[in-house]
Amino acid sequence: LKGEFSGGTVASMMNIAKEAGADPKLRKELANPFSISPAGHRSEARQPSLKGAEYDKTFNVWLAPFVMGAINTRIIHRSNALQNARYGKEFTYDEAMMTGRxxxxxxxxxxxxxxxxxFFTASAIKPSRWLVEKFVPQPGEGPSPEAQKAGYYDLRFVGRTEDGKTIITKVTGDQDPGYGSTGKxxxxxxxxxxxxxxxxxxxxFWTPxxxxxxxxxxxxxxxxGLTFEVLETR
Known part of the structure; x- marks a missing residue:
């Protein structure tokens, strides 16, 4: 992907770190992948959560945690719940960022x-949070219209069933993922x-x-400007 953060997004992330650092109950809530799913809906399967660098054998690339993964994962689980476990009752989901080979x-x-x-450690502590705020975009600041148009994203989704079938799909967008494309x-x-x-x-509270x-x-x-393509099934 190619895109830029806005000051509002950075401020939101810093506020989450600040609030979670001061509230153990909130930290527990943020760690629950079913936190916005209807009461009673959860999978017994252990949910993956990439927290560090990892090598992916499917694409032969290195992975790092994706900053929006925690939010997206909860929306996906709510989608599954609202559709009567359309993806399966033992459905698992996680996201990561490809960093190359x-x-x-x-x-x-x-x-x-x-x-x-x-970033999140510094944002949770008042003295270091003040220092971080000096170097990040401020609320109201963000990518220019030209930068938004120059952005793009190229995603891969790998789905696996219990009986061993695999499908790999590709999704692309033609502008900055956070702003140009999101607006459309x-x-x-x-x-x-x-x-x-x-x-x-x-x-x-539906999901898309x-x-x-x-x-x-x-x-x-x-x-x-989006494309959806099935690359491989086996």
């Missing part, structure tokens, strides 16, 4: 892991809500896949 990829993975750990996705989600969802559909499903995917492909 060989020694360069390994060093990048360890560097990102160390950097994230240092939000617009298409709004169009879906206005024109594609039955008026009698119940309200509530549980409410919008194929309608949103079609709109994203036609209007928002």
């Amino acid at each position: 060989g020694m360069k990829g390994r060093l990048a993975a360890y560097g990102i892991t160390s950097g994230l750990a240092a 996705m939000l617009g298409e989600a709004g169009m879906c809500l206005a024109f594609d969802i039955p008026a009698e559909k119940e309200g509530g 896949s549980s409410l919008l499903n194929g309608s949103l995917m079609d709109r994203l492909t036609r209007n928002a």
